[in-house]
Amino acid sequence: MGDSGFEARVEQALADAGLRRNFASAMGGFAARRLAVFPDAAALERLREQGAAARRRALARLPELLEELERALVGNGIHVHWAETAAVGNRIVLEILEAHGVRRVVKGKSMVSEEMHLNAFLARHGIDAVETDLGEFIIQLAGETPSHIIVPAVHKNRAQIARLFHEKIPGTPYTEEVAELNAVARRTLRRMFREAGAGLSGVNFAVAATGTLCLVENEGNGRMCTGVPPLHIAVMGIEKVIERLEDLPPLLRLLTGSATGQRVTTYVNLISGPRRAGDPDGPREVHVVLLDNGRSAVYADPELRATLQCIRCGCCLNHCPVYTRIGGHAYGTTYPGPIGKVLTPQLAGLERAGGLPFASTLCGACEEVCPVKIPLTRLLRRLREETVRAGAAGGAGAGALERLAWRGYGLSAQHPRLYRLLFACGRWLGGLMPPVAALERWGRAHAEPRFARLSLRRLFRKRGIPDA
Amino acid sequence: MPEHARDRILARLRRAPREAQPPDDAATPRAPAPGGEAAAALEAALAAMRAEVQRLPREGWAGELRERLRGRGLSSLLYARDTPWAPALEEAWAAGPERPPALVAWEGTVEDFRDRLFVADAAITRAEAAAADPGVLVLRPGPAEPRLLSLVPPVHVVLVPGERIFGTLEEALAGGGFTPPLPANLVLVSGPSKTADIELTLAFGVHGPRELLVFILE
Known part of the structure; x- marks a missing residue:
């Protein structure tokens, strides 16, 4: 393994009975709920075909669609920035915030910002980035990273969260009542929403035809971050673009059904610009950072390109026999589970992450549930081959004896x-x-x-x- | 090498081998579903998401609404003054004796109104359209109706004209008048704010409204 810490972390996770209990119960629940929301197998298959086709159509015309998206966004009064690397993306966000004199920014959940390590970067420059999604808020208080794409604090139980709130939020009595813990977060964050100089968010889908940023969420913190402060900055990977508004309904059904077993999330935000003339509220400026960070290299390979179809639902995590046993932190990567094992070696390089595709039984559960039909096992095998051929990652699975x-x-x-x-x-x-x-x-x-x-x-x- | 990041990224993408364009089999949305069936399906879907759904007669709806909001412990109800339905609200609230909730108008921009907004109990808006499947209201805030009315107060009261209820989201987006250029903000809402981030235990009202009261106008 290139990342020699991986095996040690796996051993540690496997030995942690509490952690394994937290994951086993949560992931089992997700799988059951997904089945309940998609009871008709044939209908689900049709929907997956539709979703996969929408994503493939978009990727087939990716350069043209990005230009179309840029034109439409600019036409809507949204500022567009392009970043080749995470470092440049961070720099762009910082410059916008500094130009507006912002010291504190409220953040909606964004995996791309995790990939950029944006919070730590902003902190080094004296800007406080406050996570407002409850799960992200919890792990930020704990000084940890997400262990799941959709439920970032799934590795923690209520007693751990109760202790954390009691110790880290002044004046909070110890309570394991979930409703009370939620109320503490609501009180703490309301003030932040009201006073923050800017809101930061990710993007689930960007509609090229209309210049619209689509954001799904359940809590309302995404609406708060994108609607209350005078400045909104969205960060997104360049692969998130879709052709048109009509592609959205099937993709939304697939995303929410596969992620949490919901027919639809509480809120779907469709943002097509800053506050317009006469509007009483909304941000005065909206910026979008389009991040490459290795995606164009993934795109260059016709087989590996399918990786970019991903809509980040986390369903492959919930169904993976490896992920459900070791949890998200053991991987040591921003994106864990099957999609992480495919994406990370491509973004971070085989030298650093070429061992990850070997942490799989190739059982194919991930591929069977993937809402946009990414051929995950084929991609895992392909990356294993590449790792072995390159002698990368310390020759994982390819010692001299094994080769012989x-x-x-x-x-x-x-x-x-x-x-x-x-x-x-x-x-x-x-x-x-x-x-x-x-x-x-x-x-x-x-x-x-x-x-x-x-x-x-x-x-x-x-x-x-x-x-x- | 191109000077700008944008051009370098696009150049890399263009150098990649082209794939045949996959077939485009987007279903053409059907005409709006007849109101009655769609309304019942919408009601069931919203109720499943813990929204409270009631029907109001078109004739005298505002007075009836006022009656039904009594006894809910709300001290005030925010509304936007420039909407077509505001006069009916004002009239109904002026008609009877003064009692809670008091009808309070949004004033100016959010910068002027923020402090009052964040202490309000409840607010009322209208849904521009709704879709029975998957059970969403389409809110279209704009110059006449601030977007934060439907988000910040703990109780959100929303009026849904029966004839604006479509069968599916596809139909609502196609037939609801949402043609480009789209408004700065459109929001689909399916229930009260919720989270399951602590032990996957469902809890309501974490950041947005904890109650969503839907009134379908028949």
Whole structure:
């Protein structure tokens, strides 16, 4: 593994009974709720086809659509900025805030801003970025990062949150009442919404035809961040663009149904500009930062491009046998779970993250539930191949011994006599596995492989089934 | 190499191999569904999201609304003065004896009104359209109606004209008059503000209104 901390974090997560309980119960609930909101399998399949087609259509014309989006946004009075890297994106946000003399910004949930490490960057420049989504607010108080794309504080239970609020928010008594904890957050953040000089948000979909930023949410903090302060800055990956407003309803159904099992979120914000002449409220300025940060390189490969279809619903996380056991933090990446294992090596490079695609059973559960039909297992296999070929990530899964073993197997598979001889040896000596490090490590979590006493050929013959 | 980040990003995207354009099979939205059925379906969907839905007769709706808001412990109800339905509200509130909730008009811009807005109990707006599937109201704030009326006070009262209820969101967006250029802000609302961020336990009114009272005008 390139990231040698990964295995240690996995071990740690697996040994943490509390963490595993928190994840197991939450993820099981999500899977059940998704099924309840999509009871008709055939209808769901049609909807997934529709959603996947909308995303593929948009990606097929990505450069043209981005230009169309830019024209429409500018026509709506929205300022458009382009950033090739996270560092440049951060710099752009900082410059806008400094030009307006803003010291505190209220933030709606945005995974792209996590990818940019925007909060830490702003803090270094004396600007306080306050997370207002309840889950994000909780983990910001705890000084942690999200462990899930949709429910960032899912790894915490109410007792942990009660202690956190009691210790970090002055004048808060210890309470495990969820309603009371919510009320504490509401009181604390209301003041911030009212006084903040700017609001920051992500974007779920950007509609090229109308120059509209679409933001889905349940709490109303997104509306607060984009509607109360005089300045709104939205950050988005360049892949988030869709062609037209008509693509939105099916994508919204897929996003909310797959994410939380909701038919629709409480609020869907469609923002097409700053306060217009005569409007009594709304921000006076709206800015959009279009972030590349490696996406155009992903786009360059026709197979890997499918990664960019993702609508960040988190459904592949909820159904992944690896994610549901180790949780989001073990990955050590902004985007965890199956989509993270595919996206991160492409954004951060195989050297740093090429080991991640190996942390998968290739069971395909992720692909089966993906609302926009990203071929996740194919992409995982492709990235494994690339990692091995590049000898990257410390040669994960490709030690000299393993390479030798596979080469031997390949040779024997082409020579039937050699094959029979090799496997006869296996049956005789199978109990005496050489104590090599790779096998020992593998053996810690797996039962020792045992060779059958009779080969399949012999079994067939014994039962009188003739050779083909 | 192009000088601007924009041009460099677009150039990289253009250099990528082209894919055949996938077929475009967008369904053409149908005409608005007949009011009655859609209204019942909308009512059920909103109720499932914990909104409270009631019907009001078109004739004398404002007086009836005032009656129904009594006894809810609301001290004030904010409204926007320049809307077509404001005169009916003013008339109904002027008609009877003074009692809560008091009808309070939004004044000026948010900069002038912010302090009063953040202490108000309730506010009333109208929905421009609604869709039975998936059960959303389409709010269209603008010069006549501030967007924060439907967000900041803990109780949001919303009027939905029966003839503006469509079967699906596709139909509502296509038939509801939402043609470009779109207003600066459109919001779809399906219920009171909620969160499940603590142990996935559902709680209402975390940042937006904790109660959504929907009145369908028949």
